[in-house]
Amino acid sequence: MAIAKERVHVEQPATSNHLILFPARSILETEGVHVSYGTKPAIQNISLTFPHQAITALIGPSGCGKSTFLRSLNRMNDEINHCQVKGKIAYRGIDIYDPQVNVFELRKQIGMVFQKPTPFVKSIYDNIAFGPARHGVKKKRLLDEIVETSLRKAALWDEVKDKLHSSALSLSGGQQQRLCIARAIAMKPQVLLLDEPASALDPISTRKIEELLNDLKKEYTMIIVTHNMQQAARISDFTAFFLMGEMVEYGPTQQLFSQPKDERTKGYVTGNFG
Ligand SMILES: Nc1ncnc2c1ncn2[C@@H]1O[C@H](COP(=O)(O)OP(=O)(O)OP(=O)(O)O)[C@@H](O)[C@H]1O
Numbered sequence: 001m002a003i004a005k006e007r008v009h010v011e012q013p014a015t016s017n018h019l020i021l022f023p024a025r026s027i028l029e030t031e032g033v034h035v036s037y038g039t040k041p042a043i044q045n046i047s048l049t050f051p052h053q054a055i056t057a058l059i060g061p062s063g064c065g066k067s068t069f070l071r072s073l074n075r076m077n078d079e080i081n082h083c084q085v086k087g088k089i090a091y092r093g094i095d096i097y098d099p100q101v102n103v104f105e106l107r108k109q110i111g112m113v114f115q116k117p118t119p120f121v122k123s124i125y126d127n128i129a130f131g132p133a134r135h136g137v138k139k140k141r142l143l144d145e146i147v148e149t150s151l152r153k154a155a156l157w158d159e160v161k162d163k164l165h166s167s168a169l170s171l172s173g174g175q176q177q178r179l180c181i182a183r184a185i186a187m188k189p190q191v192l193l194l195d196e197p198a199s200a201l202d203p204i205s206t207r208k209i210e211e212l213l214n215d216l217k218k219e220y221t222m223i224i225v226t227h228n229m230q231q232a233a234r235i236s237d238f239t240a241f242f243l244m245g246e247m248v249e250y251g252p253t254q255q256l257f258s259q260p261k262d263e264r265t266k267g268y269v270t271g272n273f274g
């Protein structure tokens, strides 16, 4: 896929604080996105710009369309026969639904981590090396390097460096999830999509994943779906609140949680419904 020049958003901040709240760079944005399953609409008219090097959280009650929207961002919905996506999703200025886009390459650049850890039934080493090898990295030395770097970035290296050739299934749930994050990182993505990556984990593993995401955001555009309000507040820079397929409110996380503009957002973030 040819990559267009990064789009630069010219913001005119009123104060220097705005510079922190609205990083100027974005490589992923959506405009008027609708997704339906057969004739049933799941999300409607979602327009969002995801800042680079920041975490955007998608929150909202079960069934409001968070996963549907997230999956549309790297064409995971293509795998669902009756799923239709309309509107525009631009990655580095390119419409990702353009027929000329190579989906294999797109998903290399926009990686995804799911709710349940999904390691391959392979060794820890092979879980990481598999993707780069499929994309043409053949030299063992290079693969070794990618495995080590990815595991280090995912804060897992120290725990597994002496058993790289053991089965990934021998790891704990939290370690498996960090392995899946390492596997995504090994592809050198620009964007990481995470669908409730910590919801199946205990509090200690959850905290480790949160620290990891916070570290990783320096390099990526990160979008995380979470049910956990405290988690969204702790780790995200921006939050979008979804309700029944629509985006009700979007803003800097701190503002959305402390001074929501919409009564429905207020009800949700204060735990009064959902
Ligand atoms: N594969 C599918 N086929 C048909 N309908 C689907 C499919 N996946 C999701 N839906 C429907 O689309 C709507 C949005 O679902 P989605 O899974 O995106 O919600 P969600 O916000 O991620 O929910 P949760 O918090 O429970 O994960 C729901 O009405 C759901 O039933």
Ligand SMILES: [Mg+2]
Binding pocket: 066, 067, 068, 195, 225
């Ligand atoms: Mg979901």
